[in-house]
Amino acid sequence: MKDWNEYVQNCSVSRRRFxxxxxAVLASLTGHGKTASAEIPVSKENKGEESKAGTKMKKxxxxxxxxxxxxxxxxxxxxGHLPNFKLLAHTGSFAPLVTTNPPxxxxxxxxxATGKNPGKHGIFDFIHRDxxxxxxxxxxxKEKSSLLSGTSYERPFSEPTFWEITSKNAIPTxxxxxPLTFPAEATGDYELLAxxxxxxxxxxxxxxxxxYTGKLEAQGDKSGRIVKLDRKQHIDTTLQAAKGAMGDPLSxxxxxxxxxxxxxxxxxxxxxQWNGRQxxxxxxxxxxxxxxxxxxxxxICQLYIVSAAPELGIYVTSVQFDPKEPLFPxxxxxxxxxxxADIVGSYFSTLGMPEDVKALMEHVLPPEAFLxxxxxxxxxxxxxxxxxxxxxxxxxxxxxxxxxxxxxHMFWKDTDGGKALDKKNPILDVYVYMDxxxxxxxxxxxxxxxxxxxxxxxxxxxxxxxxxxxxLVKKGYMTLKTTExxxxxxxxxxxxxxxxxxAYALGFNSLYINMAGREKSxxxxxxxxxGLRKKIKEDLLKFYDETNKEHxxxxxxxxxxxxxxxxxxxxxxxxxGMKPGYRYSWQTAxxxxxxxxxxxxxxxxWSGDHCFDFNTVKGIVLSNKKIVxxxxxxxxxxxxxxxxxxxxxxxxDGSPLxxx
Numbered sequence: 266m267k268d269w270n271e272y273v274q275n276c277s278v279s280r281r282r283f284x285x286x287x288x289a290v291l292a293s294l295t296g297h298g299k300t301a302s303a304e305i306p307v308s309k310e311n312k313g314e315e316s317k318a319g320t321k322m323k324k325x326x327x328x329x330x331x332x333x334x335x336x337x338x339x340x341x342x343x344x345g346h347l348p349n350f351k352l353l354a355h356t357g358s359f360a361p362l363v364t365t366n367p368p369x370x371x372x373x374x375x376x377x378a379t380g381k382n383p384g385k386h387g388i389f390d391f392i393h394r395d396x397x398x399x400x401x402x403x404x405x406x407k408e409k410s411s412l413l414s415g416t417s418y419e420r421p422f423s424e425p426t427f428w429e430i431t432s433k434n435a436i437p438t439x440x441x442x443x444p445l446t447f448p449a450e451a452t453g454d455y456e457l458l459a460x461x462x463x464x465x466x467x468x469x470x471x472x473x474x475x476x477y478t479g480k481l482e483a484q485g486d487k488s489g490r491i492v493k494l495d496r497k498q499h500i501d502t503t504l505q506a507a508k509g510a511m512g513d514p515l516s517x518x519x520x521x522x523x524x525x526x527x528x529x530x531x532x533x534x535x536x537x538q539w540n541g542r543q544x545x546x547x548x549x550x551x552x553x554x555x556x557x558x559x560x561x562x563x564x565i566c567q568l569y570i571v572s573a574a575p576e577l578g579i580y581v582t583s584v585q586f587d588p589k590e591p592l593f594p595x596x597x598x599x600x601x602x603x604x605x606a607d608i609v610g611s612y613f614s615t616l617g618m619p620e621d622v623k624a625l626m627e628h629v630l631p632p633e634a635f636l637x638x639x640x641x642x643x644x645x646x647x648x649x650x651x652x653x654x655x656x657x658x659x660x661x662x663x664x665x666x667x668x669x670x671x672x673x674h675m676f677w678k679d680t681d682g683g684k685a686l687d688k689k690n691p692i693l694d695v696y697v698y699m700d701x702x703x704x705x706x707x708x709x710x711x712x713x714x715x716x717x718x719x720x721x722x723x724x725x726x727x728x729x730x731x732x733x734x735x736x737l738v739k740k741g742y743m744t745l746k747t748t749e750x751x752x753x754x755x756x757x758x759x760x761x762x763x764x765x766x767x768a769y770a771l772g773f774n775s776l777y778i779n780m781a782g783r784e785k786s787x788x789x790x791x792x793x794x795x796g797l798r799k800k801i802k803e804d805l806l807k808f809y810d811e812t813n814k815e816h817x818x819x820x821x822x823x824x825x826x827x828x829x830x831x832x833x834x835x836x837x838x839x840x841x842g843m844k845p846g847y848r849y850s851w852q853t854a855x856x857x858x859x860x861x862x863x864x865x866x867x868x869x870x871w872s873g874d875h876c877f878d879f880n881t882v883k884g885i886v887l888s889n890k891k892i893v894x895x896x897x898x899x900x901x902x903x904x905x906x907x908x909x910x911x912x913x914x915x916x917x918d919g920s921p922l923x924x925x
Contacts (some may be wrong), residue, residue, distance in 0.1 A: 324714040325909050326654075326706055327663040327902075329377075329443075330699050331370065332670035332875065334723035335361045335885045337683045341696050344686060349704035350887065353718070358892035362884040364722040365899050366827050367774035367840055368875050370461065370670065371404045371421075373721035373884075373899050374444040378426040380903030380917030384828030386424040388445065389836050390772035392854055396784045399758050401771060401856060405462035405470070405617065406447050416468065418448045418593060427903040428663065429453045436910055437660030439653055442646065444665065447617065449597040457597040458605060460665055463617035466507045466554075466564050466592060471583035471616050473624045474504060476521075479576030488623045496576060498523050504534060506554055506584040507562060515554040515562070527574040534568070543573040546637060549612035551587055563587035565612050569634050580630050582638075586615040608652050609645040620671040626870050635675070636691060639668045640698070647702055654709060661906065666702070669695050673724045677873025682726055707889070715909055715923075719902060720884035725845035727874035729810070730867050731817055732850045732859040733770035733841070734758075739863065740804050742768040756855035764788065768801060771856040773849045773876040775837035776801070798823055798839060805841060810864055817847035817864065819878040842878025849876060892922045 338359075342351040353359070365372045365383065367390065375388040383389050393402045407421045422445065432438040432453035440446075442460030449459045465471055473489035478496040494500050500523075503516040522531035529542045537550040547568040554562045564584045571578030586592055588602040595615055596602035606612055620639045624630035630638070643666065650664050676691040677683065683692035706716060737743035744765035758769065763779060763786035770776045778794055781787040789797055802821040810817055820842035828836050843849070848867070852859050859865060875882045886897055894901060900919030907914060908921035 323909055324657065324659055324710065325661045325906060326657075326710060326714060326716050327661070327906060328703065328706065328716070328718045329374075329663070329665035329667075330669050330718065330720050330885075331665065331667035332673045332722060332724055333696070333699070333720035333885050334673075334683070335883055336723070337692070337696065338885055340684065341693060346693060346697055347700040349700045349707055350718075353703065353707065353716070353887050353889060357716075357887065357889040359885070359887045360892055360897055361723075362719055362886040363896060363898035364875075364879050364882060364884050366822060366842070366879040368722040368877065368879040368882045369773060370667075370721055371445055374461070374665070375422055375424075376899045377719070377721065377902040378428075378443060378445075379422070379424040380427065380900055380914065380919045381424055382828055382830060382900065382918050384824075384830030384833045384836060385918070386422045386830075387832035387835060388422055389832075390775045392772040392775075393835070394771055394775075394777060394856075396777075396787075398785055399761075399763070399769075399856070401757065403470075405445060406464060408468065420448065420450055421445050421462070427906045428455055428457065428661065430907050430912060430914065431455075431661050431910060434910070434912065439660075439662050441649060441653075441664040442667070443663065444617075444667070447593070447595065449594045449599075451597050455597065456601055458602065459595045459617070461617040461667060463586070463595055463615060465583040465585050465616055466562060467584075469583070471618060471621065471623070473583055473621055473629065474581040475624075475629045476502065476519075476579040476581075477572075477577060482628065487627050487629065489627070489629065494521075494577065500577075504552070504566070504581060504584070506564060517552055517554060521577070521579070523573075523577075530570060530573055530577070530579075532568060532579075534566075539568065541568070541570050543570050544634075545570055546634070546641075549614075551589075551612070552584070562592055563590035565615070567614075569630065569638075571629075571631060571634070580624060580634070582614075582619075582621065583616055588613060588615050591615065605649055609648045613645040614642055618667075618671070620668055622671055622675060622871065625675055636672075639672060639695075643668050643695075643698060650702070651705065654706070657710075661910075663906075666699065669699060669720075673873050674871050675873075677724065677726060678870075679872075682873065683724070714889075716889045717886070717902070717905065717922075718888070719886040719899075721899065722875040722879075722884050723882040724873050724875055725877055725882055727848045727867055727872055728846045729813070729817070729848070730850035730859070730865045731843065731847050731853070732863050732865065733776065733853045734856070734858045735863045736805075736808065737768055737770065738858070740801075742766070742801060745858075756852070756857040758856045760858070767797060769856065770841075770849070770853050772837070773854055774840050774842070776839040776841055778838045780838075794838070801839065808863075810847075812864075813846075815844065815846070817844055818842070819844040819881065842880070843876065845877045845881050847877075848874050886922070888922070890923045893924050894920065894922045897922055 341347045365376050371388050375386050379386050388404050393404055407419050409417045428438045428440045429452050432455035438455035440457045442458055444461035447459040447463040449457050475489055476492045478494050500521040502519050504519045505514040505516045507515050517535045520533045532539050534550055535552050539547045549565045549567050552564050565587050566584045567582045569580040588606040619642045625635040672691050672695045680690045680692050744762045745760045746762045766779050767789050768778055778789050779787045780789050805818045805821050822840040824836040901922050904917045904919045905922045
């Protein structure tokens with residue numbers, strides 16, 4: 266298996282039992298698995314009572330743009346490609362934004378939402394470890410399963426967010442696609458559409474289906490469902506989605522009729538009929554799956570014809586929640602997702618990460634189709650924002666666009682890190698698209714509105730994989746059960762001898778000590794931890810890439826030096842800050858080992874990244890107000906937003922960027 270997303274796809278649903286699936290669907294009939302909200306502590310200073318008394322409130326618009334890089338933004342502004350960003354920078358403020366350590370999206374967006382460091386909110390990596398069994402848990406959403414209650418979800422963190430604070434103080438509040446907000450819990454009187462972390466109807470981060478005839482051009486493992494068909498004028502097959510009560514896949518009929526000229530396909534998916542040609546996307550198609558006696562599951566999907574002749578190639582997106590009837594709540598209030606579908610045009614992608622980077626990486630979805638998919642996502646978000654702004658008279662409007670991050674990941678190498686201005690540059694193009702959105706907001710809202718734009722991190726090249734567990738084996742910190750080399754992509758520490766292992770790595774920047782009394786088979790005593798960590802730090806910093814004449818590790822951090830709060834015991838014992846160019850391998854992220862070397866070249870399309878030392882991948886922050894704080898950071902966004910409405914939260918780690 267190649268990465269953490271594929272791991273989830275292959276093991277998550279297969280482990281669910283009959284009662285879990287049944288209760289999950291039944292929960293959708295009786296409250297959608299919501300959990301109780303956290304209480305928001307009373308602020309010591311609250312200057313916002315005038316809003317409750319009817320005094321005219323301020324307007325605040327926050328635009329989050331995932332992965333916008335300060336160096337690229339400066340280059341594009343200087344070359345005249347981003348007139349609105351340039352105007353905002355010159356008339357207001359523009360500065361690099363210090364990101365979280367580690368600089369990963371779930372960590373950064375949660376810190377932005379709460380104004381608190383990871384030690385307080387508990388999100389430390391894309392992947393967290395389970396010390397009880399050395400298992401892996403995704404931080405993007407939190408699944409709860411038991412034979413009695415079935416599968417349900419709760420928000421991955423419990424700390425209050427800025428939108429909960431504003432809404433509970435009578436500030437009209439709308440938040441669109443903020444990461445790690447699934448399920449959309451009603452913790453105040455506000456509108457929220459959940460973002461990164463919303464699963465498909467399988468409970469996965471997304472799993473495509475690909476139908477083909479002839480030969481599959483790109484060989485190798487695929488994370489999607491690959492279906493081989495015989496080339497005929499009429500083909501009958503099925504689209505499979507969620508698992509049924511007895512573990513069998515639920516499916517619906519799919520038929521393909523090849524037109525007489527072989528250039529067009531007439532596709533019937535359940536009750537939907539679509540006639541398409543090569544290079545065309547279908548509209549979003551509503552489908553329903555029946556789980557026996559359980560309520561029908563409403564879903565949507567979209568098709569793309571990769572090839573119509575001489576052989577067929579048909580891509581189908583992950584089967585997602587129908588926004589008009591989602592199995593679990595994706596919006597607050599529940600009905601808002603239906604209203605959004607009416608605004609943006611019947612249907613929209615509900616998956617937390619709709620841009621199918623896996624299908625592109627695995628050469629199933631062509632680059633042009635991936636870009637069309639990406640801009641389709643941007644288009645409905647833009648349309649929704651503009652529709653909401655038409656009636657925006659006071660309060661808070663916040664939206665996160667994360668397609669910028671996906672395009673930067675996938676086209677970094679092809680565009681010379683986004684710097685190529687003499688050829689097609691998808692990274693530049695998406696920055697220009699963001700500039701147009703910013704321009705619309707700036708033109709419509711001027712003197713009486715605070716406009717704040719930020720990203721969660723920047724970007725750099727990802728050229729080499731660092732197989733950290735292989736490094737630990739070589740240095741004697743990890744011992745394997747066998748002397749034979751593990752299979753490439755080995756995951757979940759299946760060959761590790763825990764009785765002789767002192768340290769292990771998983772996630773994208775995390776390293777843990779195999780501590781006695783904490784880990785299931787821990788052997789390192791508390792008195793030995795400090796000495797062991799210092800030795801590991803020394804070895805990591807000394808490690809040298811003889812081929813490229815570089816030290817791959819830039820800095821090494823101990824958890825108590827960078828975090829504080831009640832979740833400190835759950836934090837990685839060591840956070841490894843990689844030098845740009847080097848990143849934890851996909852195998853390491855899953856607790857795996859590589860077949861060969863500690864360092865290996867990254868030959869994937871995913872060629873740009875940000876899981877490096879946090880000092881090297883700062884984000885951006887711009888505003889039409891003067892930023893007076895030196896060295897602004899991610900944790901300052903939440904206190905800046907609530908501060909604009911007169912509220913002060915002393916339990917936040919950040920402070921407002923503005924005076925007044």
